[in-house]
Amino acid sequence: MIRKKIRQFGIIILATLFGFVWGVRTLLAQSSGFRGTVVNMASGRPIPGAHIIVGEWDTWTDDEGRYSLDLPAGMYDGHVEADGYISMAVTRQVLGESERAVLDIEMVPQYPTEEEEAVIEARLMAETQSLAAGADLDILGQEPGLTAVTEVPETIRVLMPDDSVVEMSMDEYLKGVVPREVSPSWPLESLRAQAVAARSYAANARRHLDKGADVCTDVHCQAWGPNQYATTNRAVDDTSGVAAMHDGKVINAFFHAHCDGHTRNVEDVWQSYLPYCRSVACPCGYTTRYGHGVGMCQQGSRAMALQGFGYEEILKHYYTGISVTAPPVGTLSATGVSPSGGDTNTLFRFQATYASRTGDPPAVANVHINGRAYAMLRTGGGAEGPWTYSATLRLPAGQHSYRFYFDDGHGRATVSATTAGPVVSSAPSGSPTPTPAPISPQGPVVDHAVHSTVADWETGTHSNTRVAALGDGALTLAVDQSQGTYTAPTWVAPFSFMALGLTWHAEYPTGSRIVFEVRTSADGNTWTAWRTLERDDDDPGRDNNVYSSDLLVAVGHMAQWRARLYAGSGGMPVLRNVRLVGIDAREGPTVSGLADQP
Structure with missing residues (x-):
């Protein structure tokens, strides 16, 4: 049941129909590949019919949850989907020449029972932030640079278990952190709160500079692993660039598994004083403390999310006096339309330049004309922008207004002001009907x-x-x-x-x-x-x-x-x-x- 996924649209029949040139690839037999079993993390039972996508190939598990997939040597990200389970990815899997690597996969149920959730948390969640209570650590004095960070860096250097250093985007790093800190089945608002706290903590982390890295992958910094989940990935994406701030600086966002009904002042645990790490009441429901007790109680954040609180409210409860930065949005410049007038045969060109702080192009680029959307195509710009977008079209007779609407794909829109647009008259009687223009002379x-x-x-x-x-x-x-x-x-x-x-x-x-x-x-x-x-x-x-x-x-x-x-x-x-x-x-x-x- 292995099939090669076709990335270029097309098939030979299209060439005979209208001359499309298609790349038809053939899956050659490989002596290397992955094999393993896909099981329920909570029960250990096999999952039949799980869909496994590795690189450009895919397969499904049999009735006993087993699969085998032939692949050439290389590094892969595997994606796994199954009905009733949270979709997941297993990243950075290296396959050597002629290697038959075992890759067993445990999936998290979408709606686990309380008993299943307890198993999942024990299997998945790491002991958080290994700063021991009572440790002789002066955060402000020993590591003064931590309090000077005013924005989240775009990348972070990660010291891997084999002592190699991998630089990755901050969000890619967090997608491996969040599911090690909280269960992927938790409410979305608690996952978002954890993503912001982990991002804020990582922004200040410079704990392995002697090895050219910022963080490691264990609880000495923040636990990181190659497994990612659709729910925790969404939480990271939804809060991309968002940080918890105090006095214009990214906070040291300490967090712990659970407290005993109230969190601790930071100076009651360590020697330093931080104005945002104050003791607060917590609805976690526990009577014993697990962890240092400073900052956000993770079980408390889950309880607050179940009560209907949003992630900003959760963060502001546990970190006193903070603000939560708005997600970064793109900017628009050089907006306009030409010509300023014409008739119903005139081609009007609407154009805007979009720049993104993250270097990512927009998911949606439209011009709204009289309230209706028209697609814009990218017509210029470098790999990381800024990019020029344009739409060339004819308009009906009358007065028109327009605005530009760009969306980054995560609900963050960049919108220009509504502007008076072209005044269009009817074309003279007897004028020939214009033909559509190609997007390029030979295109x-x-x-x-x-x-x-x-x-x-x-x-x-x-x-x-x-x-x-x-x-x-x-x-x-x-x-x-x-x-x-x-x-x-x-x-x-x-x-x-x-x-x-x-x-x-x-x-x-x-x-x-x-x-x-x-x-x-x-x-x-x-x-x-x-x-x-x-x-x-x-x-x-x-x-x-x-x-x-x-x-x-x-x-x-x-x-x-x-x-x-x-x-x-x-x-x-x-x-x-x-x-x-x-x-x-x-x-x-x-x-x-x-x-x-x-």
């Missing part, structure tokens, strides 16, 4: 239909779905509904397309899913059957919640898509942006490529 003709704003989502047909006031607008399930369908209005392309694809920005709580279907027509009277658009799991944009479909061969002049939303154990999916892409070309881009340049 394909590409057009987009975008759903992003509230006005966009209101144009379709809702069945147990609703428009949500999230960002510039979003689609989710109606209250108390576990599934629903949204059908978009018919899109009339300005040319006869030969292929269709979708890109979309969505949030998938544990167990939820969205199924996209499309149908086409040449004349609006006769329609094809609805066809499912499969998601490309290798889409490089999925780290910022942007996904793309496989390219669908579909000849027509009109298209319509619909989305079937299904709630999961973790909640309802949220669909923030959808872009239907039509292509007419002998040689053209992949939908993944278009997703790379929103």
Whole structure:
């Protein structure tokens, strides 16, 4: 049941249809690979039907939870999914030449019982922060640099168990830390609080400078491991760049497993005084203390999250007088449209330059014209920006207003002010109808239909779905509904397309899913059957919640898509942006490529 995942959209048939050049790869027999068993972490029982994706290949476990996967030598990140379990990744797995490595995997149930949770916590969570109570440590005096950090560094140097030093992004590091500190099945707000506390602590960590590293992988600094989980990864992504601050500096965010009903003043445990490490009451429910007792009680944060408190409220309870920095957002410059006026045959070019402090491109880049969204394509910029985006289109007669809307994929939007735009008159009678312009002189003709704003989502047909006031607008399930369908209005392309694809920005709580279907027509009277658009799991944009479909061969002049939303154990999916892409070309881009340049 091993199959090679196709990363370039296409198949030889497409070449005969309209000249696409496709890379068709063949899986060659390998003498090396991974094998092992996938089991329930709480019970040890095997998990049949678990889907394992390593590199560009995948397989499924048999009835006894066993799998075997042939791969060439290299370093891999393995992803594992199974119904009823939290999706996970096993990162930085090195496979040598002719090596048959054993990689056994333990998965965490989405909703463990209390007994199962106790087992998971014992197996997964490390003893936190090995600063012993009563230790003769003057934090401010011995390590004065720790209190001078004013922002979170983008990278961190990690001393690995083999004494090598690996530099990784701060968020990549935290994705290996958070599940070692708290259980991935805990409420999301407690996971977010832990992510911010761990980030703040790591920002101040300079404990292995003699070896050219900032932190190690055990409890001397913060426990780190190669296993990552969808829930804890989301907590890290949702709080990317966020830190706990006091007096303009990132705090030493100490935390511990649980207290005995109240945390401790830092000077009652160590010699130093920190104004934000004050003793506070704690709802953890324990009568004994596990850990030093300073700062955030992890079990207390879980209890507060179950009571409905958000991660900022949790952090501000345990760290007195702090502020929680807003997540970093991008900036827009050189915004505008040209020409300033014209008629209905005029091509108007909307353009904006986007810069990100993290060096990541946006997940969504749209221009809103009269409340409706239009996709912008990246037309310039370096590897880490800033990038220029533009949209070239014709407008109907009348006065138009516009604004630019960019989203980083984690709910953080950069929005320009609404500006008066072109005044457009009707083209003179008898003027020829203009033809669509290709995206490059020898390139394909590409057009987009975008759903992003509230006005966009209101144009379709809702069945147990609703428009949500999230960002510039979003689609989710109606209250108390576990599934629903949204059908978009018919899109009339300005040319006869030969292929269709979708890109979309969505949030998938544990167990939820969205199924996209499309149908086409040449004349609006006769329609094809609805066809499912499969998601490309290798889409490089999925780290910022942007996904793309496989390219669908579909000849027509009109298209319509619909989305079937299904709630999961973790909640309802949220669909923030959808872009239907039509292509007419002998040689053209992949939908993944278009997703790379929103």
